[in-house]
Amino acid sequence: MAASQGVLAPPVADGAGTGHSHFGRLLLAEWTKLRSVRSTYWSLIALIIVFPFFCWLFPYLTVANWKQATPTQQANLMLDPIGQVMAPGQYIGQLSIAVLGVMVSASEYSTGMIRSTLLASPHRVRMLAAKSVVFFLLVLVIGEVVSFVGFFIGRQTLKGLLTVNLNSGDIRQVAGGGLYLAMLGLFALVLGSLIRHVAGAITGIVALLLVVSGLISLIPGKAGKYLYTYEPTNAGFAIIAKHVPDNFLLSPWEGYGVFAAWTAALWILAAWLLVRRDA
Amino acid sequence: MIQATALTKRYGPRLAVDHADFTVAPGKVTGFLGPNGAGKSTTMRMILGLDRPTSGAVTINGVPYQHLAAPLREVGALLDAKAVHGGRTAYNHLLVLAKANGLPRARVDAVIDLVGLHSVAKKRSGGFSLGMGQRLGIAAALLGDPGILMFDEPVNGLDPEGILWIRNLMKALAAEGRTVFVSSHLMSEMALTADHLVVIGLGKILADEPMADFIAKNSVSYVRVRSPRLAELAPKLESRGWRVELQPDASAHVYDAEPAQIGDVAGAEGLWIHELTLVQSSLEEAFMRLTANSVEYHAGRTDAQRALESAEAAGWGTPQVSQNSQVKEHIQ
Numbered sequence: 001m002a003a004s005q006g007v008l009a010p011p012v013a014d015g016a017g018t019g020h021s022h023f024g025r026l027l028l029a030e031w032t033k034l035r036s037v038r039s040t041y042w043s044l045i046a047l048i049i050v051f052p053f054f055c056w057l058f059p060y061l062t063v064a065n066w067k068q069a070t071p072t073q074q075a076n077l078m079l080d081p082i083g084q085v086m087a088p089g090q091y092i093g094q095l096s097i098a099v100l101g102v103m104v105s106a107s108e109y110s111t112g113m114i115r116s117t118l119l120a121s122p123h124r125v126r127m128l129a130a131k132s133v134v135f136f137l138l139v140l141v142i143g144e145v146v147s148f149v150g151f152f153i154g155r156q157t158l159k160g161l162l163t164v165n166l167n168s169g170d171i172r173q174v175a176g177g178g179l180y181l182a183m184l185g186l187f188a189l190v191l192g193s194l195i196r197h198v199a200g201a202i203t204g205i206v207a208l209l210l211v212v213s214g215l216i217s218l219i220p221g222k223a224g225k226y227l228y229t230y231e232p233t234n235a236g237f238a239i240i241a242k243h244v245p246d247n248f249l250l251s252p253w254e255g256y257g258v259f260a261a262w263t264a265a266l267w268i269l270a271a272w273l274l275v276r277r278d279a
Numbered sequence: 280m281i282q283a284t285a286l287t288k289r290y291g292p293r294l295a296v297d298h299a300d301f302t303v304a305p306g307k308v309t310g311f312l313g314p315n316g317a318g319k320s321t322t323m324r325m326i327l328g329l330d331r332p333t334s335g336a337v338t339i340n341g342v343p344y345q346h347l348a349a350p351l352r353e354v355g356a357l358l359d360a361k362a363v364h365g366g367r368t369a370y371n372h373l374l375v376l377a378k379a380n381g382l383p384r385a386r387v388d389a390v391i392d393l394v395g396l397h398s399v400a401k402k403r404s405g406g407f408s409l410g411m412g413q414r415l416g417i418a419a420a421l422l423g424d425p426g427i428l429m430f431d432e433p434v435n436g437l438d439p440e441g442i443l444w445i446r447n448l449m450k451a452l453a454a455e456g457r458t459v460f461v462s463s464h465l466m467s468e469m470a471l472t473a474d475h476l477v478v479i480g481l482g483k484i485l486a487d488e489p490m491a492d493f494i495a496k497n498s499v500s501y502v503r504v505r506s507p508r509l510a511e512l513a514p515k516l517e518s519r520g521w522r523v524e525l526q527p528d529a530s531a532h533v534y535d536a537e538p539a540q541i542g543d544v545a546g547a548e549g550l551w552i553h554e555l556t557l558v559q560s561s562l563e564e565a566f567m568r569l570t571a572n573s574v575e576y577h578a579g580r581t582d583a584q585r586a587l588e589s590a591e592a593a594g595w596g597t598p599q600v601s602q603n604s605q606v607k608e609h610i611q
Contacts, residue, residue, distance in 0.1 A: 019349030019380045019423055029379035036371035037364060107364065115329055115362040116372070116419060119354075120379040122328045122345045278330040 021121045026130035029120070034104065034134060043100035047181075048146055051093035055150030058088040059157040066161060080242035081164045082173045085154030086147065090177055090240055093146065094233075097139055097181050098209060101188025102201040104135055109196040114279050125271045128193065132267065135189055140182035147177030172252065176239030179256065183236055187263045193270040209233050217247060225249055232262035280305060280458060281326055281427065285335035288321050288482075295321045297482035298335065303460045303475075305426070308453045310473030310490070311462040314570050318482040319462040320359055323431050326460075327356055339427060351380045351423030357416040359431040359462075365405025369396055369415050372404060376422055390418040409436025417445070427458040434468060446472050466566040470494070480570035497565030501532045502541055505554035512550045516541060530554070 034040050062069065062077060062084075077084050108114040121127040151174045155164045166174065188205050195201040213234045216227045228234055229249040236259030238244050238252045250258065281303035288296040296318040303309045313319050324330040326337050328344030339347065339354055347353050363372050373387045391400045394414040399407070404415055413436050420428055430449070434442045449472055453459045463469050469476060469490075476493050478486040486493065506512050509531055513523050521541075522534040533541055538555045545552050 019352030019382060021348075021350060021380050025379055025381045029375050032371065032375045032378050033364075033367075036368065036375065037366045039366065111364040111366075112362045113364040113367075115358055116376060117379075118329060119327060119356055119362075120351055120376045122347060122350050276331070278324070 021123065021126070023126055023130060026121050026127055027134055030127075030131045030134040034138065037107075039100065039103050039107070043096045043103075044142055046096040047093050047142065050096070051089040051146040052150040052153050054088040054092050055085055055154040056157055059085055059154045063158060063161050078162065081158065081162060082151065082166075082170055083241045085151060085158070085164070086173060086177055086240045089146070089150045089154075090180065090237070094181060094184055094209060095206065097143070097185045098188045098205045099202055101135065101139075101185040102192035102205060103198060104131065104192065105189045106192035106196055106198040106201045110198050118279050124274045128267075128271050128274055132186055132189060136182050136186045139185035140178055143178030143181035144175060145178075147174050147181075150177070170242070173240050173242060176252070176256070180236050180239050180259075183256070183259050183263055184233065187232065187259070187266070190263060190266045190270045193274065194266065213237075229255070230258055232259050235259045235262070280340055281337065281460060282341075283322070283326070283335070283337040286322065286325060286332055286337050287334045288318070288325060288330060289333040294482050296325070296332075296479075299479070299482070299484050301477050301484055301487050303427075303458055303477075305458040306453060306456050307474035308449050308459045308461060308472050309475040309477060310469035311460060311477050311479065312466060312469050312473075312566065313462075313464065313479035315464055317464075317479045317570070319464075319479060320431055322479070323356070323358070323429055323460075323462060326429065327354070327358075349380060349423070351376065351382065351425060353423075353425055354427045354429065355420030355423060355425040356429040357413070357420045357431060357433055359435070361412060362419075363404050363412070363415060366403055368401050369404050369407070369418075370400040372415065373418060373422060376419055380423060382423055386422055386424070390421045393421060394418040410438060410441055413437055413441070413445075417448075425457070428452055428460070430459075430461040432462055432464070434463070434465075466563040467561075470562050478566070478569060480572075485569055493565075494562060497562060498559060500557060500559040501534045502536060502538050503530055503554060503556045503558055504533055504541060504552065505530045506545065506550060506552045508550045512545055512548070512552075515544055515548055515550075519544065532558075 062073075066074070108117060117127060118124060121130075151166070155166075158164060188201070191205055192198070192201040195204060208231075213231050216224065216231055216234075218224070219227055225247045226249065228247050234248070235250070235255040238248060238250070238255035241252060244250070244252060244255065248255065283299050283301050286296055286299040287294065299318075299322060311319055311322070321330060325332050326339070326344065336343065344350065344354065367375070370387060370391065373390065374384070376382075377384065377387050391397055394417050396411065396414050396418060399411060404412065407415065413433065417430070417433065420430070428449075430445075433445050433449075437445060449459050449461060453474070461469075461472065473490050476486060476488060476490050477484060504512070504516075509525070509529065513525065513531060516523050516531075516533055516536070519536070519540075521536040524532045524534075526532060538557050542552065542555055
């Protein structure tokens with residue numbers, strides 16, 4: 001009903017579709033949410049500063065200490081210079097995206113905002129989808145920018161030592177930086193939605209990224225290789241490598257596919273639980 | 280129009296809401312009254328689709344909340360718990376909700392002005408006082424110009440001016456033909472705002488009737504009479520058809536009569552009087568009597584006593600003002 005004058009003037013114009021919570025409108029709402037809290041800016045500024053900085057720092061130290069480098073270290077750089085440039089930035093930059101991804105979803109629960117959100121968009125799966133799309137695209141765009149900026153800075157730093165060419169076959173390694181960050185952001189968002197607790201979900205994702213992913217490489221044998229390869233963040237990280245390590249069973253793109261499959265599976269679980277659980 | 284049918288919510292072994300049936304009609308303020316923990320908030324959250332009923336159903340204009348196409352255009356709600364991200368400004372909080380439902384930006388400005396948050400609209404809501412937070416919640420509720428408004432404990436944290444404002448706002452909204460459903464644990468607050476009353480205790484609906492009926496049934500009054508010649512006076516009063524109860528403290532409670540009428544009778548008979556007081560039991564007390572059995576399980580009572588009390592509570596047609604010291608008397 002459209003009670004008009006009096007208390008609520010000016011009234012809302014009643015056109016077709018007025019007030020409907022379309023997917024497009026939810027995208028706008030989620031975008032407005034993202035750009036109206038400071039954690040988004042802090043996390044992205046941290047990424048924008050830290051990622052290229054590490055892409056400069058490690059090549060710089062490599063060049064400065066080239067004579068002291070072991071033959072293995074030297075061989076690694078010659079074998080996969082792009083991977084060597086990207087990895088430090090990626091490794092440190094992923095933390096800010098993981099934290100931001102968790103905050104985007106879990107902070108709705110810690111603040112109570114989820115209730116307002118669901119009153120405005122009672123179709124919960126649609127809301128989660130809109131949130132996922134907006135955040136994935138935002139991180140993808142910024143992730144690609146920092147990846148390419150980081151690559152060019154690193155390449156420039158290595159110039160005295162070797163010339164790094166960006167052949168069409170190598171673009172995957174650089175563009176993969178943004179792809180990895182975007183998928184990681186979505187993975188963290190889903191984790192935050194499942195755990196509904198900021199500190200808990202951040203602990204979980206950071207443990208996965210920094211502890212579990214490395215620890216399982218110590219497991220010997222075939223089982224160790226499988227666990228190492230199919231651990232979601234290891235699988236995704238392979239996208240920036242020219243050659244996957246010996247204990248990695250898949251190609252870089254297949255690895256990214258595994259990461260995406262993990263994310264999709266958890267997304268479906270999160271959507272199912274979102275509908276079932278009380279907000 | 281809000282309609283609940285056998286609405287039930289179970290948390291583990293505890294029934295928070297137990298087969299609640301009620302209807303909230305447009306054009307009036309319906310008070311939802313119950314002690315703390317009676318199930319008010321849970322019921323409201325189920326109406327709004329935030330909690331899933333264990334069984335039963337509740338609809339808004341015939342549709343469950345989850346299926347409303349334009350939710351904020353149909354229902355606006357102020358929830359008791361904070362439902363805002365404290366890092367977001369008041370303006371942006373409202374803008375997010377407006378965007379989600381395609382409402383014009385002008386609505387955001389309009390509701391901010393309406394609730395008087397203009398000067399702090401661009402400040403982060405985390406620093407808001409309780410009262411300012413309530414106003415922001417009310418602004419969000421009014422954003423979509425909805426036909427149904429729900430307020431969970433709206434006067435909490437408001438100063439007297441704010442309380443008066445929200446009372447008048449609710450009445451004005453109802454006068455425009457909207458459905459206004461407001462919860463409270465204070466009978467005195469409801470008596471001032473509500474036209475209709477739904478009383479809940481331990482998850483059960485105890486009463487669902489017009490406020491006027493509730494008052495008529497529950498505001499028992501009598502006249503306390505003290506006289507050294509009460510023994511002579513009492514029969515004279517009874518002969519007028521008034522009920523007289525002699526009290527152990529040598530006074531009498533006279534029902535169905537005005538103090539002036541009693542004075543006139545005494546004067547005509549030449550019997551002098553030491554006290555003539557109109558005593559009225561408050562609505563708060565009637566509410567407490569109604570919910571007393573559902574608030575807690577009293578220890579040390581026999582089943583027969585309990586049955587008697589619940590029968591009394593269920594009927595509560597002629598509540599008695601006991602001499603119990605717990606009874607508060609409003610002396611006029």
